[in-house]
Amino acid sequence: LNIAVLSGDGIGPEVIEQALKVVNAIGKKYNHEINLTHALTGAVAIDATGNPYPDETHEICMQADAVLFGAIGHPRFDNDPSAKVRPEQGLLAMRKKLGLYANIRPTLVFPSLLHKSPLRRELIENADFVCIRELTGGIYFGDKGRNETRDKAWDVCEYTKPEVDRIVRLAYEYAMKRRKKLCIVDKANVLETSRLWREVAQGIEKEYPEVATEYLFVDAAAMRIIQWPEGFDVMVTENMFGDILTDEASVISGSMGLMPSASIGLHTSVFEPIHGSYPQAAGKNIANPLGTVLSAAMMFEYAFKLMDEANEIKDIVNKSLAEGVVTVDIADGGKAFSTSEVGDWLA
């Protein structure tokens, strides 16, 4: 199993280190040869090479069966939107060059963490849904610019039928393996790209008669995620809407530090926790490694199709929660373990 390891910035290296302990332990137990190749990305890559996603890193990812990704971003870029080179550009370049067209984010609820949700318990208890976000199209990658006098700016949102087709199909396949409900989120009452989405989706819908399909406007979806999260099974949407809705959804679980994600690509796939680089905690050995460990579980499931290995990782995470071997963000007055202690225990 050839894994490219991109630790990135902030708490990235610390959480990745714990996930690798678990990956190696699983490899040993199940007799897999694990080859790890580390590569630079994000602010650390800018410092070393001037490029947040260096060609060398890209080559390493292209040759890997999967990429395990930490986080990128550094506060020194945050209030300087005009900086020429920024860590986020690396992320976007990686998505585009690896063809990572589908970002998959489960919203999981952990019973022992329900009280951490900002939502009332009864709304969230049985929530279990997956957001699928298109990741290489839309307004992120369309033409953008300014006029000569720089007092007018534009960003073009663009989609083609094949782009919509492949992600909607992936969502239907996903729904077939779950509770067979698909919610397609768009803004077809305003946007032409959304009308294209809906047209394509309505075609594919006919091929999946078993799946209950629903179309929801993005504003209504933003409400429903809070009002009735248990109503969702699989949700699919375009890039920009997905950015907003997946983050909104991640909060309602109350356990952001535990949320994994997978980005399925044409060339390889990338697995990363959703929490970001969290610079305030970097180097303190307090960050929660479970989101990264669960991302590694998704890697075994999606990239390697090794379900037993994936399930064993999920089981040990549940056990760490049950036994309270957790970091300070979820220790809740109980003993708080360090990032590396949690990693050692899991491994």
Add this chain to the structure above:
Amino acid sequence: LNIAVLSGDGIGPEVIEQALKVVNAIGKKYNHEINLTHALTGAVAIDATGNPYPDETHEICMQADAVLFGAIGHPRFDNDPSAKVRPEQGLLAMRKKLGLYANIRPTLVFPSLLHKSPLRRELIENADFVCIRELTGGIYFGDKGRNETRDKAWDVCEYTKPEVDRIVRLAYEYAMKRRKKLCIVDKANVLETSRLWREVAQGIEKEYPEVATEYLFVDAAAMRIIQWPEGFDVMVTENMFGDILTDEASVISGSMGLMPSASIGLHTSVFEPIHGSYPQAAGKNIANPLGTVLSAAMMFEYAFKLMDEANEIKDIVNKSLAEGVVTVDIADGGKAFSTSEVGDWLA
């Protein structure tokens, strides 16, 4: 006081009728001559004229000091995104032609309705913020289309400096009258239009040294609205992000039926409840009129600058809540009054 009355579709006419009872009562008490001119919009206007915002309606709005608006939308258009004429087009035409550039939506929490919020009480108790959404620019009104083979679609998001300038200034003025905190929401790490917004805002920020300004990415804002709504005072953002975030914010109050809005325009201003046409309840005399009544209060405040009148309307609404003279959506097991009974009581 010349008021154009656009009742629109669904529950629009019923809730508008109650608001007019209150407006007339206030007019009588404070000795104002109230001139009401009714005009068609939405599905009813399509039925009558083929146009959801007929020229005649536009003329009536242009001559009015304010527009009181109910709701538009009809289920028969909902699953037919390709319908040539749609009620929403009327709404967008009205916004554009009246120059309604700033949509203002307070997120109010009513103590007696706190338990209706999907959020835990302690998160929401002291929430009191206002979302200001740019309403005549961005991806809503940019070029949109398809290529010849119709397998590619685009929508252009566009902003000019003057468009950003006027809404950001309005937001700063608003913040000055409140707790002097302004949160500017964009996606400056990805979008050129957002970078223009940030550039303009950073210029205006210097003119308001008393206001604490914060810049937040839209995905982070979608999280913060749920995690820490009390942290916001005034929020300002572009059209599409505003569509999503204002709807998200409206839900956390738990009292959607009570939420008013104002759209400030170049030619006149429009006041409307945020709840929409709610077709399931139309004609049943059960819809909550309080959002429309509070929109009328905003009309007295913003369009007529009559604060005593505005406050008296707000007070009587609070009294109806305190005494339980409310519709079924918030009656909570107590006696449910009909729409018209609530209107009569308020008047």
